[in-house]
Amino acid sequence: MKINEVAKLTGVTVRTLHYYDEIGLLKPTETTESGYRIYDESALVKLQQILFFRELGFPLDEIRKILSSRSFDPSKALKNHKDLLTKKRDRLNHLIDLTDKIMKGETTMSFQEFDTTEIENTKKKYAEEAKKRWGTTDAYRESEKKAANYKKEDWQKIEAESGAILKAFSEVREKPADCAEAQELVKRWQDFISAKFYACTKEILAGLGQMYTADERFRKNIDQYGSGTAEFLAKAIAVYCAKENTFDYRESNGVS
Numbered sequence: 001m002k003i004n005e006v007a008k009l010t011g012v013t014v015r016t017l018h019y020y021d022e023i024g025l026l027k028p029t030e031t032t033e034s035g036y037r038i039y040d041e042s043a044l045v046k047l048q049q050i051l052f053f054r055e056l057g058f059p060l061d062e063i064r065k066i067l068s069s070r071s072f073d074p075s076k077a078l079k080n081h082k083d084l085l086t087k088k089r090d091r092l093n094h095l096i097d098l099t100d101k102i103m104k105g106e107t108t109m110s111f112q113e114f115d116t117t118e119i120e121n122t123k124k125k126y127a128e129e130a131k132k133r134w135g136t137t138d139a140y141r142e143s144e145k146k147a148a149n150y151k152k153e154d155w156q157k158i159e160a161e162s163g164a165i166l167k168a169f170s171e172v173r174e175k176p177a178d179c180a181e182a183q184e185l186v187k188r189w190q191d192f193i194s195a196k197f198y199a200c201t202k203e204i205l206a207g208l209g210q211m212y213t214a215d216e217r218f219r220k221n222i223d224q225y226g227s228g229t230a231e232f233l234a235k236a237i238a239v240y241c242a243k244e245n246t247f248d249y250r251e252s253n254g255v256s
Helices: 003-010 014-022 041-055 060-068 074-103 117-134 138-147 152-171 180-196 202-214 216-223 229-242
Strands: none
Touching: 003 014, 003 041, 041 060, 041 074, 041 216, 060 138, 152 180, 152 229, 180 202, 180 229, 202 216, 202 229, 216 229
């Protein structure tokens, strides 16, 4: 779907989508040779999540950090969003009922329908919960610190580097997951995450491997390099992390 089609579908302006791309909040799935930004279904799902967090009053920079956190739970976030929207709906229904009474000639001095205290408290509660849930891990803080210094050109280089590694995985996906090429690529992937985002320990890497197949968004993004790439990557990571002599970023830095 082209950017103007996304704008028409979502009500988000083309200018805003350009800005989201610039700050690394929502990147197009691909950019054609002629410069057209293309968005697939997973990108639209992410845009929907962004709009939900905006409804909660989150700054764009915080939304970007939350959505990029490996511990982000879409189901939990959606449950909170629904709760907030339900409260907003109930408030509007009360206002409509009050309007109907006044139109019928009833005299009422009720003002509680205009009260937004409950909604604001709910927004504050969920905002604090999100920050506590997704913003307190050491990995998150390290990633946040590094990402704050990245410019648009840096994000482009990071995407190019990650794409090159995933493409290499796709090229050996028909081989056994424990083959030398696959295991070298896992090491390269671990080093990439550690260098660009946070110290990628074996525990973290193992969790990422599981997520690459469990989360349909990650699976789809990785499988764009070749069907089955996500599953192969997950298997290769599992083999790598099971080895006792596997490189551990913490050990190499004297961290216990």
